[in-house]
Structures are given as structure tokens and as C-alpha cells.
Amino acid sequence: MPMNKMVLAANANAAGSHVGEWRHPDAWDHPAANIRNAVRLAQIAEAGKFDLLFLADGNGVRQLDKPDLFRATSPSDRPGVFEPVTLLSALAMATRHIGLVATATTTYDEPFHVARRFASLDHISGGRAGWNLVTTSNPEDALNFSHSEHVARDTRYARAGEFAAVVKGLWDSWADDAFPQDKASGTFLRPEKVHMLDHAGEHFRVRGPLNAPRSPQGHPVIFSAGQSETGKDLSAQHADCVFAIEGNLANAQRLYADIKGRLPKFGRAADAMRILAGVTIFVGETEAEADALFQELEDLVPPAVGVDYLSKMLGRSMRDLPLDEPMPELDEEHVGHTGIGKAILRVAREEGLTVRQTYQRILPQMGGNMFKGDARRIADIMEEWFTTGGCDGFMIAAPVVPTGLERFIRLVVPELRRRGLFREEYEGPTLRDNLGLARPANPFFPS
Ligand SMILES: Cc1cc2nc3c(=O)[nH]c(=O)nc-3n(C[C@H](O)[C@H](O)[C@H](O)COP(=O)(O)O)c2cc1C
Structure with missing residues (x-):
């Protein structure tokens, strides 16, 4: 998407983002692992021309030691959800344009598995896949992966940097024209068009090649949300999009300038990245309704x-x-x-x-940011953040799913369009097209 249009991402957790949300009379019944709800949510966001759906994730059921919260559940504890790439593969078949972004951890997974899953999702969706790279925020996840405690932050980030480089290298295993699949000549693939990664580093040894052709986007879009110094450096080196969680505009502007200011250090231009502010939006026909x-x-x-x-x-x-x-x-x-x-x-x-x-x-x-009011008030705040260097767009959690998202699309999206801040139509078939991000060239097979 051109930089003069804001990016809109929707939280795809069908249990919403507020602890009380699933109990609200307007909320969907039986939200645990419910594929019909997930499809409906994706279709609502796509009808609103949202850039992407985002699934946060972790690999451990949380709050087992907090009986009241455990019984009632809070959205980020996710005791009854789908594995995110599996879910997004299903949603790819029920949608045509919207980007599909899932979280995968660099601490308790393998780069080959992650490269393979997201390349597959990119093929299945026709170029709409994104990977939210996390080092895992919940320490207890470690207990499901043969560790007795969470891997220390420094090690997590060192491993994450090497992990991301390996994943990108695997995504470049094949030239774009490596698979002619020519029946007449009997040439399924061109052996001279494969690149063996042969990576040997501190954390990983990976020969390659990936067992998938180069995907439509070349590289699925990489997201990250690290806010520490090492986290910001990791984003500046590897991420196409960053989720930010600052609670006010001045802090958001500082963070935005800080992260974008780090890009040249890694040989990247400032417009090679989109920064999305995470926010919960309560909108009503009137302030009183919100x-x-x-x-x-x-x-x-x-x-x-x-x-x-x-x-x-x-x-x-x-x-x-x-x-x-x-x-x-x-x-x-x-x-x-x-x-x-x-x-x-x-x-x-x-x-x-x-x-x-x-x-x-x-x-x-959830400890993050909130905008509340009628459509004009919400659009005013979003416009100010977007036009004064606070963000390039928003990662939106709408209270009460699906009605909160429907209400945002009915009330706020037209107001943003009237102001020329949001798209009328999708720009192209891939998530990169819609975000205005270039398709990476393959360094091993220059065209
Ligand atoms: C919008 C947003 C979404 C996030 N999603 C996840 C997630 O799905 N899984 C996870 O383990 N951490 C998630 N995080 C946490 C970050 O990965 C990161 O650990 C956190 O922002 C702290 O940064 P630091 O690790 O650099 O201190 C998310 C953070 C934000 C702001």
C-alpha cells in the first residue's frame, strides 16, 4: 500500500481481547476452537478491506495457578485454540485478498519447520502469508519443550537472529524458475537452480534445500514485536512490520523514530518497514454508546x-x-x-x-493502548497518529467479536476513506502488494 494509506490489521482471536468479552450477550457462543467463527471473522475483515488478520500465539496453557482467572479465561491464555498456521491454511481457502499472519517462536521451534510452514501457507494463499517472529513471552511455555525454565533473554535473541537468517536462506533455496515441470522433456526441476544453504552456526546446522518452491512473495512478510534494545535491533535487521505498544502519541513517535532510525545500520531504507500501533478500539454511534x-x-x-x-x-x-x-x-x-x-x-x-x-x-x-468514542473522534486520533510519525497503521482489537469489528468497519472505515487515509480496493494479490513492500530478490539467483 502506498505510504499515504494506513495499514489496518485485525486481531483474529475469536475470543477477543477483553477478559469479560466472551460473556457479552453479543459475543459468539462457544468460541473455543470454532472454525465457523474463524471463517466468519476473516470474511468480515476482508469485506472491510483490512490488510491482514493476525494470530498471536504461545505454546502453553497459562494461569493454571490462578483458579478464578483460569476458569473464566483471558484471551491471551488460549486454552482452546487452533494451531495458527493450520487455521490460516483453512482461512486461505475461505478468503481471497486478506493477509494471513501467524506467530511462531524462534526459541522452541526449528528454522526448517518454520520456513516450511510459512512457505506452504504462502503458496496455499497465493502470496498472503506473514510470520510473526517471537522469542516467546510466556516463560512456562518452556515446560512443554524439554526445558525446566525459560531460555534467558540474551540467548533467545542470539538464537532468534540466527534463526531468522536461516529461514530467509531456506526461502531462497530455489530460483523462481526452478520448477518447469515439463512433461515433454521429463524435466521436473532444474538442478542448477537449487541453492544448498549449508549453514553451520552457533545454534543451528542446516543443509537445505527447503522442500518447497520459492513462494509467491519470495519471502512471506516478517513481523516482530520486540521492544527491548536487542528486540528493536532484531526488528531493524529482519522485520518487514513491527507491532508497537506505546500508550500515548509522544512515546509512539519516539519508538517509531528509534526503530526506523536503526534500519540504515542494516543497509535498509526507512520505507522498507511498516510500524503498526496495537490498540483496542471502542466505537459507538455516539460517545455515550461507546x-x-x-x-x-x-x-x-x-x-x-x-x-x-x-x-x-x-x-x-x-x-x-x-x-x-x-x-x-x-x-x-x-x-x-x-x-x-x-x-x-x-x-x-x-x-x-x-x-x-x-x-x-x-x-x-491488556495493559496496552485504547481509543474510545464515536467514529469521528476515533478517526481524528488515528489520523493524528498516522500523520505525525506515530505509526504506519494499526493492529486493532475490537471489543466483542464479531460485532465490535463490524461496528468499526461500518462507522470508522468510511470516515477514514472520506479523509483519503484508507484504501477503497486491495492494491494487488499479495500481502506485500497491499503493504507496499517490495518482493525480495533471491541473492543466490540474481535476475
Ligand atoms: C501486538 C503484540 C503482539 C505480540 N504477540 C506475541 C505472541 O503472539 N507471542 C509471544 O510470545 N509474544 C508476543 N508479543 C511479545 C513480544 O514478542 C515481546 O516479547 C514483547 O513485546 C517484549 O519485548 P522484548 O522481548 O524485546 O522485551 C507480542 C507483543 C505485541 C506488542
């Missing part, structure tokens, strides 16, 4: 579940604290494994929030 939906969802979360959720976000138990007393002073260095815990403590301290007020504050946006 406020009412917001409150309905808050009321669906009983205090015990809310406190467990706060404990999850801070990475320590808050269960024994009085609900209506101020939040205790906690050491910022010892909350959670990401910057989210620190941000929550800062807000609680600055605004003098109680325990109850703190969990209520984080429920709607």
Missing part, C-alpha cells in the same frame, strides 16, 4: 478474576490485598517479564489508584 459498551464489559469481570488478571500482568500475586486500598509500592524491576508491568505500576502510582481501580484500568486493553 462508554456503555466499555462499562458492560467491565461489569462482566468479577473482582476475583480482575485481581488474578492484575497478578498475571504484574507477574506476582495480588490476591491477598484489600481491593479498595491503594496499590502497594512494588519494585519496578520485579514485575513481569516485559515493560507492561512497569507501565501499570507507574500509572497506579501517578494517579493514586486502588487495587480495584488498577485492574479495572488494564482490563480493556
